[in-house]
Amino acid sequence: MEVNVISFDFGGTLAFETEEDYKVYYKILTSFGFHFSLNLLKSAFDKARTIWIAKQQKGEIWNEERMLELVKDMLSFIGISDEELAIKVINLWSENVNFKVYDDVVETLDELTKNKYKLIVISNVSSEKNLKIYLSRCGLQKYFSHLVASGTVGIEKPNKEIFLLASRILGVKAHRILHVGDNYESDYIGAKNAGLKAILLDRLGKHSGKDALMIKSLSELIEVLNL
Numbered sequence: 001m002e003v004n005v006i007s008f009d010f011g012g013t014l015a016f017e018t019e020e021d022y023k024v025y026y027k028i029l030t031s032f033g034f035h036f037s038l039n040l041l042k043s044a045f046d047k048a049r050t051i052w053i054a055k056q057q058k059g060e061i062w063n064e065e066r067m068l069e070l071v072k073d074m075l076s077f078i079g080i081s082d083e084e085l086a087i088k089v090i091n092l093w094s095e096n097v098n099f100k101v102y103d104d105v106v107e108t109l110d111e112l113t114k115n116k117y118k119l120i121v122i123s124n125v126s127s128e129k130n131l132k133i134y135l136s137r138c139g140l141q142k143y144f145s146h147l148v149a150s151g152t153v154g155i156e157k158p159n160k161e162i163f164l165l166a167s168r169i170l171g172v173k174a175h176r177i178l179h180v181g182d183n184y185e186s187d188y189i190g191a192k193n194a195g196l197k198a199i200l201l202d203r204l205g206k207h208s209g210k211d212a213l214m215i216k217s218l219s220e221l222i223e224v225l226n227l
Contacts, residue, residue, distance in 0.1 A: 009181030010123040015099040015138050028092050044077035063151030064127050094133040101138050104218040109143045120146040128152040158190030188212050
């Protein structure tokens, strides 16, 4: 496969969250001395998330401003109206959310780096700042020369423009970039529509029957590239 750059999705491809979001918010709020049940916060979070999903369906993009709105809504559902607190909560988010790197990631990235591929990340995430923190906490930031975060650039996968933006930033033609991700629409179809090569990572066999070039482990990427 003739490519110079390999792009990766982050969440679900390189690493995964070890706790549900509402549990992270609960941990942050209890550190400020608030005492209420986890179930109460889960209910408030679910209501706030429903509001966000309605906005998303109207075309809004997840970023730090939307994140602040979600936290303010969540707090309002437990009777707290305090924007300053909401800001403190989102500022502590990246320090409290925990990710675990998939077992097949480091060895694969080491091999790709050894073979002189340029590696980047294209992720639907609130900001490039947070993406950098996530990668750093996972020990992965050193592998990637460029990060394209949807919340910072204002474009989300599967919109082909986020992939084309990466192509322009790198000065590499789209067909010389291979994108690898675990979401069929956002990663595979989005990348293909932009003229990139694409591979769908399907660790759990959720996408059987899809018309896509698929691998079940990142380790198989080495074989596909004939390294």
